[in-house]
Amino acid sequence: MKRAQEIVNGRCSLCHGAEGESASPIFPRLSGQHPEYIAKQLADFKSGRRKGTMNDQAAELTDDEMKALGAFFGGKKPKAYSVGDQDLAAVGRYIYHKGNSYSGVAACSSCHGPTGDGTARLPRIAGQHAAYLEGQLKDFNKRERTNDNAVMHAIASKLTELEMRAVSVYISGKL
Numbered sequence: 001m002k003r004a005q006e007i008v009n010g011r012c013s014l015c016h017g018a019e020g021e022s023a024s025p026i027f028p029r030l031s032g033q034h035p036e037y038i039a040k041q042l043a044d045f046k047s048g049r050r051k052g053t054m055n056d057q058a059a060e061l062t063d064d065e066m067k068a069l070g071a072f073f074g075g076k077k078p079k080a081y082s083v084g085d086q087d088l089a090a091v092g093r094y095i096y097h098k099g100n101s102y103s104g105v106a107a108c109s110s111c112h113g114p115t116g117d118g119t120a121r122l123p124r125i126a127g128q129h130a131a132y133l134e135g136q137l138k139d140f141n142k143r144e145r146t147n148d149n150a151v152m153h154a155i156a157s158k159l160t161e162l163e164m165r166a167v168s169v170y171i172s173g174k175l
């Protein structure tokens, strides 16, 4: 944990915040995220399976450091955030819990859980920045999120832009 704290202070905190509660929506929140998911994403950034800003950040990390960083951020208590546009969030709530049977979109809750908490193999998306979530959905749609995108590509490719925005806004307000 000491090593994780050093790495966080020296680098990760600049973008993700010392507690994993990044202020800018460009940088995903990491507090309360599943340690296994964090470690896996870091390994994918390191190997280049997932592409982006993080490739350089993960390049030098060892397996033990990735695990420790997962435990560090995963152990932080996530904060609650409120949603501005309640009407949009209501559309998102429907999609999240019921999907869209007209276009064949599965309910997000069937995998990410009714509260958006995810599992060890599936990210927690509750309380995440709406703009980050929406950006990832667009990347999955275009397969620009390059690692393990099969499931989410199938889902994102059936969502309209309005549905992507609405579901992202809804999830961002969940704790």
Ligand code: HEC
Pocket (backbone or CB within 6 Å): 007, 008, 011, 012, 013, 014, 015, 016, 026, 027, 028, 030, 037, 038, 039, 041, 042, 051, 052, 053, 054, 057, 058, 069, 123
């Ligand atoms: C220069 C800014 C920056 C720094 C420093 C940085 N990150 Fe990131 N991180 C990002 C961005 C931006 C993303 C979103 C993915 C992308 O666009 O590449 C991200 C994504 C992630 C993700 C994936 C989250 C998800 O929900 O899928 C993890 C995990 C992560 N960072 C961990 C870390 C750790 C641990 C450190 C310190 C070693 C770190 N980051 C340092 C900018 C940064």
Ligand code: HEC
Pocket (backbone or CB within 6 Å): 028, 095, 096, 105, 106, 107, 108, 109, 110, 111, 112, 121, 122, 123, 124, 125, 133, 134, 136, 137, 147, 148, 149, 151, 152, 155, 167, 168
């Ligand atoms: C069949 C299961 C399944 C369903 C249904 C599902 N997801 Fe996912 N989702 C996944 C998996 C698996 C991943 C992680 C991919 C990886 O390991 O990189 C993921 C990742 C994500 C991410 C990236 C999170 C991050 O931190 O970067 C977002 C955003 C997301 N899903 C949103 C949604 C939304 C919105 C819906 C409903 C419209 C949905 N998902 C439905 C399985 C699912």
